[in-house]
Amino acid sequence: MEHQPDPKDQARRNFFAEGGSVLIGGLITLVPIAAGTRVLLDPLRRKSNNGAAIRVTSLDALPPDGVPRKFPVIATRTDAWNKSTAPIGAVYLRRTAEGAVTALNVVCPHAGCFVDYVAEKSCYLCPCHNSTFKTDGAINDAKSPSARALDALEVEVRGGKEIWVKFQNFKAGHAEKIPSA
Ligand code: FES
Structure with missing residues (x-):
């Protein structure tokens, strides 16, 4: 007799699979944005010539x-x-x-x-x-x-x-x- 998956287990697996996808998608998006922002603002973080x-x-x-x-x-x-x-x-x-x-x-x-x-x-x-x-x-x-x-x-x-x-x-x-x- 074929084993029928428990609908609760299936729902739990779907939840973790979707959550993981969202997390990975978010990281893929945020890392380049953070790196780009850092490069963009880098000159603004430089110190003045005071004392040089x-x-x-x-x-x-x-x-x-x-x-x-x-x-x-x-x-x-x-x-x-x-x-x-x-x-x-x-x-x-x-x-x-x-x-x-x-x-x-x-x-x-x-x-x-x-x-x-x-x-x-x-x-x-x-x-x-x-x-x-x-x-x-x-x-x-x-x-x-x-x-x-x-x-x-x-x-x-x-x-x-x-x-x-x-x-x-x-x-x-x-x-x-x-x-x-
Ligand atoms: S600024 Fe007040 S005396 Fe020079």
Whole structure:
């Protein structure tokens, strides 16, 4: 006599077979989507140039008398999609009496405006709330709204003529230099 399958067993087998198909189908669909999304968003996860050494100018561009000059800081960014250059800030560079080069971020530490160098007064002036800073970046006035001096940056003169600056922004409104992200 032929054995008749139990309808409950058959239903259970069908349930697991269909469930397995759905699971495998879902994985086959989701894995490429996840991989594609990761590739697509990869450039967005890359870090900024904050803190990287960037060539700003050549030593010849600085006057020998120690008067600061303002230069844009232009970074090259490379990601999965393209390579581009864009300004990410600006610095004041000057030669010191000892022949070294110093760099100051142009951003006022009080609230983030850009300071101007006023040659007639040999100081930096912030147009927003009138903080003033000496040529070396120190606070010029005890009543200055800025709680700290202009932010000095690391400078390297490569090959005796190329000026590279470790460009970095810092949070405004603090007495200490706190790097911004
Ligand atoms: S932002 Fe410069 S003094 Fe306020």
